[in-house]
Amino acid sequence: MHAFKYHRPSSVKAAAALAKGEAKLLAGGQTLVQTMKLRLASPSDIIDLGALQDLAGIQSDGKTVTIGAMTRHADVAHSAEVKKTIPALAALAGMIGDRQVRAMGTIGGSLANNDPAADYPAAVLGMGATVITNKRKLSPDEFFKGMFTTALAADEIITAVSFPAPKRAAYIKFKNPASRFAIVGVFVADFGSSVRVAVTGAGPVVFRQAEMEKALAAKFAPESVANIKVKQDGLNSDLHASAEYRAHLVTVMAKRAVEAALK
Amino acid sequence: MGAPLIGARVERKEDYRFLTGAGQYTDDVELPRQSYAVFVRSPHAHAILKKISLDQARKAPGFIAAYTGEDFAAAKLGGLPCGWLITDVNGQPMKEPPHPCLAQGKVRHVGDQVAIVIAETSAQARDAAELVAVDYKVLPAVVDGAKARAKGAPQLHDIAPDNTCYVWAIGDKAVADAAFAKAAHVTKLEFINNRLIPNAMEPRVANGAYSRADDSYTLYVASQNPHVERLLMTAFVMGLPEHKVRVVAGDVGGGFGSKIYLYAEDVAVTWAAKQVNRPVKWTSDRSEAFLTDAHGRDHHTVAELAMDKDGKFLAMRVKTTANVGAYLSTFASCVPTILYATLLAGQYKTPVIHCEVTAVFTNTTPVDAYRGAGRPEATYVVERLVETAAREMKLDPAEIRRRNFITEFPYQTPVALQYDIGDYNATMDAAQQLADVAGFSKRKEESVKKGKLRGLGYAAYIEACGIAPSAVAGSLGARAGLFEAGEVRVHPTGSVTVFTGSHSHGQGHETTFAQVVADRLGIGIDSVDIVHGDTSKVLFGMGTYGSRSIAVGGTAIVKALDKIVAKGKKIAAHLLEAAETDVVYDRGIYKVAGTDKQKTFGEVAFAAYVPHNYPHDKLEPGLNENAFYDPANFTFPAGTYVCEVEVDPETGVVKIDKFTAVDDFGKIINPMIVEGQVHGGLTQGIGQALTESCQYDATGQLLTGSFMDYCLPRATDVPFYQVDTRETPCTHNPLGVKGCGEAGAIGAPAALMNAITDALGVKDMPMPATPQAVWKVLNNKQAA
């Protein structure tokens, strides 16, 4: 790790003012600290968001769940509110990494990082959540730009994410055997009038599967998606899974997600 | 006095230290005026070193010194030696290319050492190392062993044409061919035994120190065999006398073979310590470990088994290409030959076996012994062949094994070894029962109902531990002895310190060996301490590898104990005024037979150190004995493993539902420790078969260079093991012990792959059987 200047601002405003040039915001450090240790990133300044109490915490009115950016994965996984209103979201948070990662990692950090294999993006896109920053409110389509890229400006800080509660939903994740990130993760959410299907891990960035959404809107049942063949064009291909295998897994995971949502 | 301890589940004495953070690992050693080293490593798999510039590095804050291969050459430091000479089929010695500690002229794998940079702190050393400018001319690389001898393949070493280290063979090819010609059935398989990266929990560390006071060196190093390290380093590399070098390997956090070897970093920090007149410490990080710790396995093999119409084995033919990596690591040459082909008889009476092994150099990390070392590869050949043969001949896989089991001992195999004892039907019977093989078809029906596939596979492995005797090993090319040394120092009040040349890096010697000592002497286990890992304390030792510790190291201690008891008897006879022949030693007490006269072990020890009333005319004072033990033969642990898997055909995920292991390790000193060794071994074997795969791209970049891509098995990947033992005591050591450290890793891959191929209904399935690989095989099967 290279040397850097450490800041621990006490307001979002102060944090945003520091966020310029080669400075980096620090949330749970589960991505950033690793890249610094490997000397892949060498920020001049670290702006620790750890003191910003109002960025952490979960609020729910039964229709919407709003999660502060600094809320740890473990807190979402164990939250009674989340479990009651959107159990699929609590379950998703409980599938991220391992105990240590969940104790430190945050939803804001995960979304800002936008790893193509991360789990939260599937929930955000799958439920059409709103990403709230110190500057504006963004829909998932506006927020997720591409592999490891988002709409965030350098001095823009995610403050919270607001999830509308679906009627029923489920997230099924096929884990990379080594890293345990998603090779394919499918979030299925039934809002009654519409169904959303979001896929993470398979492509360079989280995406919706329109054909499945249509079929499920007509009939919310596993057999509606079981025979939908997903095209492998543009899907990721690596040591662990070819594009062909990923395409196949999207269908299998979607089917299992619908099964789980119906349970 | 003491209760019998051999066979007892004694809790590990060392665990308190480890679990409370009181262990002293090499990185915990901080010496006065400590400095820190970082190695500049090649980012290329194959390149000419055109120019190395240290100018910028020298200006970095905290910089102390930096050296390159040129400095090492000028100092006349030798290259790293290989400890085993293999003779080629044409009678020539194997090709031993120079293995410089720091690259000279050329780099040959990613991670090859180019320079050492020393600074005040390790962060400063890292910063300075980044400023070393190296000008490379990149050359094409070859990484795949099977392609290393192809026409036009990039050549690594001038002295090894076609990248060939040796072509070696064992057995009579003509006789084998004749047997194949009249076989009723031949089973043939071709497969790769996948390359593995060891990943001990503690990475390698070396801290070299030099004393101007007496012109001596001390090397603290995470090593499995400090005496061998010292011997190789002094005699072959640095040209120093051994008495001027002390090597200390204190607590070591796992090795699995990877810490047997003399590594370049160990030499470099030791030599540099004198140059800078300060201790120099290097601690590997995990990324470096992936690139530079010797890897394991990496065979490409074609194997055939010939049978008569009843499934009786007539002959076996095996052809293997072993990828040894860029240079010969310390024991690289003997692993795919002496430790591999000699095990191809397995548990069977196959009368003729021919095996040819070609060892090739490639632009990859050197390959050497990794838990099992040659025997997992051999077991994989034999047990995949046998199971496949049974399926092809429509015989029960247990039955075909039983028809061919060796049942009379000693048994001379056609591949050099002589098995002293075993009972293969006993372990097979027990394993079949424990695994409830009878209930398999019912379980299979249940799986089918759920849309799952279920399969069962066996592996009836044999292995050879405690490689010996020295004379035979020497005739086969070993450049070291293969004995072990032990010393028993009885203190004046009867407590005992035992010094062993074996090394413990997780095996629990401090407990197992103490049990042996306490049991044989009949004293409390708390009166016994085991000391290992320091050349200045332990008289000599060959270290720990090949599951040799209890069979060889334990026996050396027993021999020394026998001398202690015998000397004590003379002292007791004097004290008791009896004839020596009338004195018996019984669990801590010398007694005069038929009388109530007696002396405790402590009283005798006291008399030896306060010799007022003492047979000075016959005996020296003191009670301290040592022994060297050179075994008459290997020991031959064997057993049967049964694995049952359930496969999800939609995703290719393999779940191990049951894993049963019944081993014959001879006499068992501590069943709890043995079970732990079996569990660990099985998990590593399962890792090889299911999750672990070292992959390079065509340019020689390691694609699986971290745990993000290299998948070590985790607790959730393995089942609760069912383990048991059967016992045929080893015939040629006093404890009747055989060794248990590697069995699990040796037998597990074949059992697991036999189960998976059974579930899938296919003949071939490459390791590791990752979900994607299984899914592909199922897809291809459907397409066919």
Ligand SMILES: Cc1cc2nc3c(=O)[nH]c(=O)nc-3n(C[C@H](O)[C@H](O)[C@H](O)COP(=O)(O)OP(=O)(O)OC[C@H]3O[C@@H](n4cnc5c(N)ncnc54)[C@H](O)[C@@H]3O)c2cc1C
């Ligand atoms: C071993 C391991 C396993 C993992 N497994 C998984 C997994 O299975 N699934 C998964 O989804 N993830 C996984 N992760 C990643 C983990 O979820 C991290 O929490 C996440 O990637 C980053 O969150 P963080 O809070 O640690 O952010 P940090 O590492 O602190 O920051 C990451 C990036 O986000 C920026 N950032 C942080 N907070 C904000 C904010 N509020 N506004 C704007 N920018 C911000 C930072 O500047 C930085 O660039 C794993 C990580 C590890 C180490």
